[in-house]
Amino acid sequence: MGEIEYAPMDMSHYDAVLRLWEETENIAVGESDSRENIERYLARNPGLSLVAIDGEVVVGGILCGHDGRRGFIWHLAVDGNCRGRGVGRELAERCLKSLADEKIEKCYIIVLENNEKGKAFWDRIGWCHASGVRLMFHLVGNECGEGC
Numbered sequence: 001m002g003e004i005e006y007a008p009m010d011m012s013h014y015d016a017v018l019r020l021w022e023e024t025e026n027i028a029v030g031e032s033d034s035r036e037n038i039e040r041y042l043a044r045n046p047g048l049s050l051v052a053i054d055g056e057v058v059v060g061g062i063l064c065g066h067d068g069r070r071g072f073i074w075h076l077a078v079d080g081n082c083r084g085r086g087v088g089r090e091l092a093e094r095c096l097k098s099l100a101d102e103k104i105e106k107c108y109i110i111v112l113e114n115n116e117k118g119k120a121f122w123d124r125i126g127w128c129h130a131s132g133v134r135l136m137f138h139l140v141g142n143e144c145g146e147g148c
């Protein structure tokens with residue numbers, strides 16, 4: 001394995017990143033990850049999402065965006081063969097740096113309660129737990145209660 005390079009994610013990375021997400025445990029790939037939706041996400045949040053590349057192989061990916069007020073990170077994944085080398089930390093820290101450059105003061109991530117390794121990772125790299133919070137959602141366009 002050579003030196004890992006980091007680059008803004010663009011649509012030329014889409015197929016490789018989607019494959020990585022699909023092959024990575026605890027990453028739930030869905031309709032919001034379609035080519036069209038990711039293209040729109042990247043256009044709305046230019047330069048914030050990243051890939052990690054080893055040679056020509058995408059070995060890491062992270063989606064990052066903000067709404068002008070708060071940042072959000074999604075789908076951090078590192079190829080199983082490249083873990084433990086600081087790639088995950090580097091991707092997350094680069095995102096925080098980009099958010100800081102855009103004057104965003106807080107960034108959120110959703111971690112599945114049963115993702116013990118994921119939780120240990122975020123703890124280790126210094127993320128804080130949000131206490132007393134319930135995550136809620138509503139499917140847009142559906143009547144209240146549908147799909148819950």
Ligand SMILES: CC(C)(COP(=O)(O)OP(=O)(O)OC[C@H]1O[C@@H](n2cnc3c(N)ncnc32)[C@H](O)[C@@H]1OP(=O)(O)O)[C@@H](O)C(=O)NCCC(=O)NCCS
Pocket residue numbers: 024025026027075076077078079082083084085086087088089090109110111112115116117118120121124125
């Ligand atoms: C979580 C994940 C991104 C970590 O990537 P990684 O490149 O292996 O992490 P790093 O090498 O940057 O680790 C950073 C620090 O976290 C620690 N860490 C990483 N995984 C850990 C684990 N499972 N348990 C405890 N500590 C862990 C490392 O030891 C390191 O600490 P150090 O800098 O003090 O040595 C990777 O395991 C992964 O893709 N997991 C599956 C997808 C996932 O769960 N993503 C998060 C969704 S919320």
